[in-house]
Amino acid sequence: MVLRPTKARLRSWLNTGRFNGCNLARFRLDAIAFCDSNERQNFSLNARRQLWQRGRFQRQPATSIRLFRNSRKFPCPEHFRQNAHIKSAEDYEHIYRESVEQPEKFWGRIAEELRWFNKWDRVLEWNCPWAKWFAGGKLNLSYNCFDRHVQTGRKNKAAIIWESEPGEVRTFTYQQLHREVQKFANVLKSLGVQKGDRVAIYMGMTPELPIAMLACARVGAPHTVVFGGFSSNALIDRIHDSQASVVITALSGSDYDAPIHGNHSPVNEACLVRSQPEVCVGHVF
16 A cells, blocks of 8 residues: 655655655655646655755765665576576586686687687687687678578577567567568678678667668678767767768667658768768668
8 A cells, every 4th residue: 555645744754854865866756656746846846946955955975875685586497497508506606617717618619509601720819918719710690690590490480579669569580580681781782881891870779770780790891889869979979980981870760759860860960071971871771
């Protein structure tokens, strides 16, 4: 049962100095939750104004922050344990110790699970402070994500299940996603993107984002993902830092449902002020 204090009671709590800087956030949440819709805004503003006037809105020292620690354990069902990759805490500790004490042996065994075009000569070359992992080896991330799966019965299983904030649901099987990645990889090639070229991706959280990322990996083009809510200045900095020759964008992004491509979009502004605008290409999904 939740007690809903009246406005008068909340004011009495405030007058008695019950609230301080530590629990101000909780107080504001309680005030907004317990006051009716007609009183929320006015009471919240008045409460904050009084706290400021009384000098109670002060930042507490970092040493007064207490971290919540939970030592409870939730045992899993036995049938789930038997089908798990790590079946017990003891197995986990053993694997962890091996990764720390014998990293080359551990990561060499893990790497065997991937498909390599050329196997590595040595797992680790360590010349402090420089390290090279799997020197001489050659693989492709996109190939390992799709090609080895579409050759088996897993091709018809869902690889991505995406749901938007309004509730739209889209499902891609491994085979469908493989086809989309191949199509967009050919789009990048048609734009002149080659192995080693940099690509900037400025999109919202939609299935087309991982499709673009994996298409870049398929053609060997390093990519940088820029958050779809960033401004044109933030996008310009990342284009310059990565020396990107192509910007991949979309008509709108799911983060704010705001257009990110158009005459006055951050992508268009970034391309106009770039020192070499002719190499900045925006492709629209």
